[in-house]
Each structure stands twice: as structure tokens, then as C-alpha cells.
Amino acid sequence: MDKIIRKGIAFDAKVLRQFDDLIREKGYKNRSEAIRDLVRMELVEQEMQNPEAQMMGTLTIVYEHHRHHVQDELTHIQHHHPDLIRSSLHIHINPDNCLEVIVLEGMVKNIQKLADEIIAAKGVKYGKIVMTSLT
Ligand code: NI
Structure with missing residues (x-):
């Protein structure tokens, strides 16, 4: 300190x-x-604001798991970015909806791009990324 x-x-x-x-x-x-x-x-x-800065991000999404093969799509996207994804948490909210928190680490621009891709996936109803400093 x-x-x-x-x-x-x-x-x-x-x-x-x-x-x-x-x-x-x-x-x-x-x-x-x-x-x-x-x-x-x-x-x-x-x-x-610095696209090259190293940060961590938590992406929270809510999606309807039985719509549009959304689960397959989300798994597919995440499997292509093992370098950025540190962890994820899945909660079955109710019979229709799932909540997922994905923890990302990397350059701001890469975190933002992946978060945008996940949020834009068909069936994802809500998504928000929160960035935090590594220090
Ligand atoms: Ni679920």
C-alpha cells in the first residue's frame, strides 16, 4: 500500500x-x-476511455434459454475467447429466464467488443458491462 x-x-x-x-x-x-x-x-x-488499457469487466446478461438456440450461440461465442474470459456464473431465474455473469480480463477494446457481441446475440434480453481497474 x-x-x-x-x-x-x-x-x-x-x-x-x-x-x-x-x-x-x-x-x-x-x-x-x-x-x-x-x-x-x-x-x-x-x-x-483508453482502448488499450488492461481492465476487468463483469458482463451481466439475462436471456430466455429456450429461444433461438441462444444457449448454443452464447457457448459458441465464449469458446472463441478463452483468453478474455476468466469465469462465468449461471443462474436459472425461473422456467424461462437465465442470468449469466461473465468475468472478463483484457484490453478495454477487446472486452467491449466481446460484450457487444454477447449482448447482441438473439434471445439476450438485457446486458450490461461494468469495467473495473486491476489496481
Ligand atoms: Ni439457466
Whole structure:
């Protein structure tokens, strides 16, 4: 862990009050932790803009397993990208729908391309990728 450096930050009183209300609601114990998380979140957002950056992604999809051979198609796509896929989790939600979480690691552009391909597969009703930093 890097050493901790203390810095003072000036706030407009009203903004500070709103910020304190917000972080109390979210369960933060102190401002420092809340501000650190906000900064980290912004850094991850920034990193995502670089197509060559190495990141991890979790892709969540919901699909109707008995429609359009969707299960075969999803398996087929995933078998072509073993280098990007670290893990996956499958949950049978109800008689019709399945939820799958696919964990990916690689360059942002490759994660995004594979996520787009999976989300666009026929029968996939919902899909969302969340990227996160490796550090
Ligand atoms: Ni299922």
C-alpha cells in the first residue's frame, strides 16, 4: 500500500452539507473514505476511455434459454475467447429466464467488443458491462 498523504480541501458550505448528507445515507464513516472512492471511480472511468488499457469487466446478461438456440450461440461465442474470459456464473431465474455473469480480463477494446457481441446475440434480453481497474 502507498503511503497516505493528508491534504486539505476547501468546500462551499452548502455543498459540504449536501455531501455529508449523501455519504451518511450511503454509510460512509468519514469524508476521507467517501472522497477516495469518488476519486478512484473517476480514475476508473478515465482508464476505460483508453482502448488499450488492461481492465476487468463483469458482463451481466439475462436471456430466455429456450429461444433461438441462444444457449448454443452464447457457448459458441465464449469458446472463441478463452483468453478474455476468466469465469462465468449461471443462474436459472425461473422456467424461462437465465442470468449469466461473465468475468472478463483484457484490453478495454477487446472486452467491449466481446460484450457487444454477447449482448447482441438473439434471445439476450438485457446486458450490461461494468469495467473495473486491476489496481
Ligand atoms: Ni439457466
